Amino acid sequence: MFKVTESRIAQFICLLAFATLIRCPAWGEWNFGIDDQFYALVGERLTKGDLLYVDIWDRKGPLLYLIFAALALISPTMLTYQLAATGSAALGAYGVNRIARLIATPGSAMLAGLSYLALLSRFEGDNLEAGVFFNTLVIGAAWLLVSRFDLLRRGQIDFGLIAGFMCAGMAIAIKQTVALEGALFGITALLLLARSGQSIPGTAWRGALLALAGALPMLVTGLSYWANGHFAELWNAMVTSNFARGYADPGIRVQRIFTMAGMLGIPMAFAGIGIHALLRQSTPRSVTWLVTLWAVVALALIFSFPNIYVHYAQSALAPLAILCAGYFAHRRPVWPGIAAVIGLSLALSGTLHIRDRWRARPAAAALVSYVTATTPHKRLLVWGAPNYLYAKIGADPVSPLAFSPHLYEGREWTGLDERKEVRRILAHRPETVVMQTPLPSSPLNEATVAMVNSYVATCRKHKRFTIYDHNGEQVHTVFSGCGAEHMLHLHSAWLR
Structure with missing residues (x-):
């Protein structure tokens, strides 16, 4: 009898079908989210000759708008953007599934992928939010890193690892704060290389190559804006404007912190149970610890912003979903986790209103x-x-x-x-x-x-x-x- 968990293609098809099911009620709506529709507007303006940060301004990275501009060249309709976002969300869920498979059973890894999609919808990632795109790149970077831990322990790197850091760099070119997650991945790679017995020069040039791969997208962007005389506008949008924004009133900020903590409470609780279960099993602890640190960094970022909005939690959803696989694999009954993490998230998502x-x-x-x-x-x-x-x-x-x-x-x-x-x-x-x-x-x-x-x-x-x-x-x-x-x-x- 054919099992979905035995075929990677079947796993992706199932995740894509689930993503389509929970996101399609909003297909064709141009007014679903304020940020979403602005990304589409900017992408279409770029196809008409506007220069980002000069003729039309925002503080998010250039790759996000290049994605929308490329889609607009194909067909400037909201449905085109939504189909692309659905595909990106499904790819991210597949990446969650593959990482979870390293530390849990095939069935629990699939549940982790489904959890990611449900949580993404709960935290306003059910349409065209930036996290739908940069999360997939970060997940890809994490997968290419953890799948090469043994290679790094031998003091080696390969094209796949370089590609992983390029994925992290592209994610940074969508959302600048991803740089901290990229730094975590870089430190991990360097520590493994350093412990491999590789010489200091050998470790240094390998680490430098990975760092260059991660910096390349923004480096190319900076050089192009320098060449056309608009580097000051790029720097203002990418750096200065993010630090110069005013913080919310302390009372409002505290209220939003508690609200966000409450919303994240359920996935954090099941992820915590999953960590405990995984560390008691004979699973690769290095993967579990990296994913745990990834979750900690992403959660810390949420509460460091001047203002706290629901969609800021999207960067933490992938590692939390992966850690939930530990609960699904090693705790019984499983249905409380499925109901709380997947069922409740879908019930509260905007697309299913x-x-x-x-x-x-x-x-x-x-x-x-x-x-x-x-x-x-x-x-x-x-x-x-x-x-x-x-x-x-x-x-x-x-x-x-x-x-x-x-x-x-x-x-x-x-x-x-x-x-x-x-x-x-x-x-x-x-x-x-x-x-x-x-x-x-x-x-x-x-x-x-x-x-x-x-x-x-x-x-x-x-x-x-x-x-x-x-x-x-x-x-x-x-x-x-x-x-x-x-x-x-x-x-x-x-x-x-």
């Missing part, structure tokens, strides 16, 4: 239709979440800060003058302003919010729409008939 998913597409279509009709000259300002509206109606964002939270969040820091950018946007006299009510931020940038509020107060019409994202209902007011000639005096006053 079927009522919202059923209403989301027609609601978003109605908004697009109305905005298209009221914006004949394509002068649009999105002042809220649905920034992909620019692409949907064919409008060009006036400012590099097309992601409106960069303009209205009070603790945001981009290196650009937000008030100057809003003055410039309003001087362009947008015909239509799509404003989320209320704006999802606290505190707000009172100066920029006041400018936009004054502008929309003179618009001739307004209409409210309810659309649906992964969090449920979101209310937006569309102000139209704005930017008439009689408003020039008001804008001149602002510009002075």
Whole structure:
């Protein structure tokens, strides 16, 4: 009788089928997540000649947007991006399965892969979040490292190990904080080489080659921006802006820490049981310890950010899922872990809020239709979440800060003058302003919010729409008939 656990191809097909099943309810929705749709917008802007960090700005790494630009060249539709993300999630789950197989039974390793997919959906990775892509690369790097522990113990490296560190480098080129996970992998490789009896020069050049492989993607990016005279903009986006952002109020930060700890409590508990079980078995302890350290580093990163959001936990999900394999393999009964880690995660994921998913597409279509009709000259300002509206109606964002939270969040820091950018946007006299009510931020940038509020107060019409994202209902007011000639005096006053 054929068993799935005996065929790697069958394992991947099963994981891909599961990923498709739990993610497909959101396929075709362009408004599912605020970050997701911005990645798609930036990718499409790059295909039209915009230069990342100069013509359109964000602080995430360049590879993320190159992925979306490449997909846009194939077909600039949300379904294309979602199919690619589903494939990436399934590949990540397969990598989790392969690593877990080194320390647990085939069946428990498959459950670890399914757990990863379910946890990814629970922590807002059920559509196009960056973690869906960089996690897969990190998992690939981890797999190529742990599968070559014996090679490193002999003081050798091979192309597969170099490729693993290139995967880590590409992950860093999507999300900079992955550098700490990459550093953990690098230190592990160096320690194994050093303990192999290899000479110091031999260890040094091998370690340097692995480090170069990891640094190569960002090194190439830096050199290209240096050559075109925009290295300062790259440095600001990648480094300065991340350290200059304001921290949330202490009370809010503490509340979010406890909320995140509560959300992660279940997978952490079963991972902890799994570690205990694995260390009592005759499994490769070196793999268990590396995955445990990987989880610790990823968890520490979550709580080091200036603000704490649900999707920040995505980097910790792969090692936690791998460690859960120890529970699935060596603790009975298994069903509490399956129900808590997989079942509860799916119950709380946005894609499986079927009522919202059923209403989301027609609601978003109605908004697009109305905005298209009221914006004949394509002068649009999105002042809220649905920034992909620019692409949907064919409008060009006036400012590099097309992601409106960069303009209205009070603790945001981009290196650009937000008030100057809003003055410039309003001087362009947008015909239509799509404003989320209320704006999802606290505190707000009172100066920029006041400018936009004054502008929309003179618009001739307004209409409210309810659309649906992964969090449920979101209310937006569309102000139209704005930017008439009689408003020039008001804008001149602002510009002075």
